[in-house]
Amino acid sequence: MFANVTEPGVVVPMAAALAIGLGALGPGIGIGLAVKGAMEAIGRNPEAEGAVRLTMIIGAALAEAVAIYAFVVAVIIAFVL
Amino acid sequence: MFANVTEPGVVVPMAAALAIGLGALGPGIGIGLAVKGAMEAIGRNPEAEGAVRLTMIIGAALAEAVAIYAFVVAVIIAFVL
Amino acid sequence: MFANVTEPGVVVPMAAALAIGLGALGPGIGIGLAVKGAMEAIGRNPEAEGAVRLTMIIGAALAEAVAIYAFVVAVIIAFVL
Amino acid sequence: MFANVTEPGVVVPMAAALAIGLGALGPGIGIGLAVKGAMEAIGRNPEAEGAVRLTMIIGAALAEAVAIYAFVVAVIIAFVL
Amino acid sequence: MFANVTEPGVVVPMAAALAIGLGALGPGIGIGLAVKGAMEAIGRNPEAEGAVRLTMIIGAALAEAVAIYAFVVAVIIAFVL
Numbered sequence: 001m002f003a004n005v006t007e008p009g010v011v012v013p014m015a016a017a018l019a020i021g022l023g024a025l026g027p028g029i030g031i032g033l034a035v036k037g038a039m040e041a042i043g044r045n046p047e048a049e050g051a052v053r054l055t056m057i058i059g060a061a062l063a064e065a066v067a068i069y070a071f072v073v074a075v076i077i078a079f080v081l
Numbered sequence: 082m083f084a085n086v087t088e089p090g091v092v093v094p095m096a097a098a099l100a101i102g103l104g105a106l107g108p109g110i111g112i113g114l115a116v117k118g119a120m121e122a123i124g125r126n127p128e129a130e131g132a133v134r135l136t137m138i139i140g141a142a143l144a145e146a147v148a149i150y151a152f153v154v155a156v157i158i159a160f161v162l
Numbered sequence: 163m164f165a166n167v168t169e170p171g172v173v174v175p176m177a178a179a180l181a182i183g184l185g186a187l188g189p190g191i192g193i194g195l196a197v198k199g200a201m202e203a204i205g206r207n208p209e210a211e212g213a214v215r216l217t218m219i220i221g222a223a224l225a226e227a228v229a230i231y232a233f234v235v236a237v238i239i240a241f242v243l
Numbered sequence: 244m245f246a247n248v249t250e251p252g253v254v255v256p257m258a259a260a261l262a263i264g265l266g267a268l269g270p271g272i273g274i275g276l277a278v279k280g281a282m283e284a285i286g287r288n289p290e291a292e293g294a295v296r297l298t299m300i301i302g303a304a305l306a307e308a309v310a311i312y313a314f315v316v317a318v319i320i321a322f323v324l
Numbered sequence: 325m326f327a328n329v330t331e332p333g334v335v336v337p338m339a340a341a342l343a344i345g346l347g348a349l350g351p352g353i354g355i356g357l358a359v360k361g362a363m364e365a366i367g368r369n370p371e372a373e374g375a376v377r378l379t380m381i382i383g384a385a386l387a388e389a390v391a392i393y394a395f396v397v398a399v400i401i402a403f404v405l
Contacts, residue, residue, distance in 0.1 A: 013096035013162045015175035020154040021103025022183030026190025028147045032111025035140030036118030037198030041205025043122025046129035048208035053136045055215045059197030060143045062222045066190045069233040071150040073182040076240050078157050081175045177256035184264030188271025199279030203286025210289035217296045221278030224303045228271045231314040235263040243256045258337035265345030269352020280360030284367025291370040298377045302359030305384045309352045312395040316344040319402050324337045
C-alpha cells in the first residue's frame with residue numbers, strides 16, 4: 001500500500017485516520033445497542049423511564065470512553081508523532 | 082495501492098477519507114439500531130411516545146458524538162497535516 | 163503495505179493506530195451488549211434497578227479494562243518504541 | 244506487508260499493536276455477552292442477584308485473562324524483542 | 325507478506341503477535357457465550373447455582389486452555405525461536 005515510504009509525514013495522516021476510523025466502529029455500534037435496549041425497555045414499561053435513562057447514560061458513557069481513547073491516540077499521532 | 086509515494090500531499094486526502102468513512106460506519110449503524118428500538122417501542126406502546134423520543138435523542142446524540150470525533154480527526158488531517 | 167521501510171519512525175504511528183483501533187472494536191461492542199441487557203432487565207423488572215446498575219457497572223468495567231490495555235499498548239508504542 | 248524489512252525495530256511496533264489489537268477483540272465481545280446474560284438473569288429473577296453477580300465476575304475474569312495474555316505478549320514484544 | 329526477509333529477528337515479533345492475537349479471538353468470545361448461558365440458567369433456576377457455576381468453570385477452563393495454547397506458542401516464538 002505504501003511502497004518506498006521513507007518519510008513519517010506520509011504515514012501519520014493515514015495512521016490517525018485508522019485510529020479513529022476503526023476505533024469508532026465498536027463504540028458506535030455498542031451505543032446503538034444500548035439505546036435500542038433502552039427503547040424496548042421504555043416501550044414495555046414506560047414507568048421505568050427515569051431508571052432506564054439514567055442507567056443508559058452511565059452505560060453509554062463507558063462505551064463513549066472507548067471511542068475517546070481512540071480519539072486521544074489519533075490526536076497524539078497527528079500532533080506528537 | 083500507493084506505489085512510490087513520497088509526498089504527504091498524496092496520502093492526506095485518502096487518510097481524511099478513511100477517517101470519516103470508517104468512522105461513520107459504526108455510529109451510522111448504531112443510530113439506526115437506536116431508532117429501530119424506538120420505533121418498536123412506540124409501535125408497542127404509543128402512550129410512551131414522549132419518553133421514548135426524549136431518551137432516543139439523548140442516546141443517539143451519544144453515538145453521534147462518536148462520528149463527530151471522526152469528523153474532527155478528518156478535518157485535522159485535511160487542514161493541519 | 164510498507165515496502166522498503168527502514169525507519170521505525172514510519173511504522174510507529176500506524177502501529178499505535180492499529181493497537182487502539184482494533185483494540186476498541188471488541189470492548190465497544192461488548193459494553194453495548196452489556197448495557198442492552200441492563201436496559202431489558204430494568205424494563206422487565208424496574209425494582210431490580212439498583213442491582214442491575216451495580217452489576218452492569220462492574221461488568222462494563224471489566225470490558226473497559228480490555229480497551230484500556232489496548233490504550234496502554236498504543237501509548238507505549240507511541241512514546242517508548 | 245513488509246518487503247525488504249531488515250530491522251527488527253521496524254516490525255516490533257506493528258507486532259505489539261496486532262497482539263493487543265486482535266487479542267482484545269474476542270474478550271471485549273465475550274465479556275459483553277457474559278454481562279448481558281447476567282443482566283437478563285437479574286431482570287428475570289432479582290433474588291438471584293448475589294449468585295449471578297459472583298458467577299458473572301468469575302466468568303468474566305476468565306475472559307479477562309485471555310485479554311491479559313495478549314497484553315503480556317504485547318509487552319514482551321515491545322520491551323524484550 | 326514478508327518478501328526478501330532474511331533475518332529471523334524480523335519475523336519473530338510478528339509471528340508471536342499473530343499467535344496470541346488470533347488465538348485469543350475465539351476463546352474470548354467462547355467464554356462469553358458460556359458465561360451468558362450460565363447467567364440465563366441461574367436466572368431461570370437459582371437453586372441450580374452451584375451446579376451451574378461448577379460446570380461453567382469446567383467449560384470455560386476448556387476454552388481458556390485454547391487461549392493458553394496460543395499464549396504458550398507465542399512465548400515459545402518469542403523466547404526460543
